Amino acid sequence: MSSQNKYKVKGRIWIEINDETFIGEGKALLLKKTAELGSLRKAATEMNISYRKAWYSINHMNKAAEKPVIILKHGGKQGGIAEITDFGKEILDKFEKIKKEFSIFLESRSKSLNRNS
């Protein structure tokens, strides 16, 4: 291997519940945006995904965990309000913490790959 920084270790992680995918990068971002904007529709628009897809993702998370991460309230001029639950916040925090640790893991392995090459 050459001595330049040409090698990069990359990867992705997700959390499973009872052997089913629960949350990964995409769903975590949707959860975060929905909580910030208070609206699933706005989050979907900002992420450039359909409302339908966003709704299914939230529904998937709510069912997989057997308790909701987001509560969707219908009505209102803006077409409903979305509210993250304490459980939703907790899972988002934990996923983001693990993601940060994972970035450090990847960075250190990339460095050692380029150093030992």
Add this chain to the structure above:
Amino acid sequence: MSSQNKYKVKGRIWIEINDETFIGEGKALLLKKTAELGSLRKAATEMNISYRKAWYSINHMNKAAEKPVIILKHGGKQGGIAEITDFGKEILDKFEKIKKEFSIFLESRSKSLNRNS
């Protein structure tokens, strides 16, 4: 979160060279099997993939790294011999080492997720 071992952190990793995928789990297994069996055709058969796909994978690795991981020699009754290079062995060892460390990473995060839930 419940106190059972219901949460699992899962993931996958790969190595890129100059921002292009070089080797991941599938290619690493193909590289290993081809080296063990001395034949790309036998490795493809054992992995249940087409010879064409296997050939393209090896070719991709050989080109991405700008030096071969496997040398394919044509001819012979068995339809050619495949030989792993020193560079191929080195990259395989490094990938497997990182994969092992990654497993430990995932295991520890899964444990802490279930412990703190």
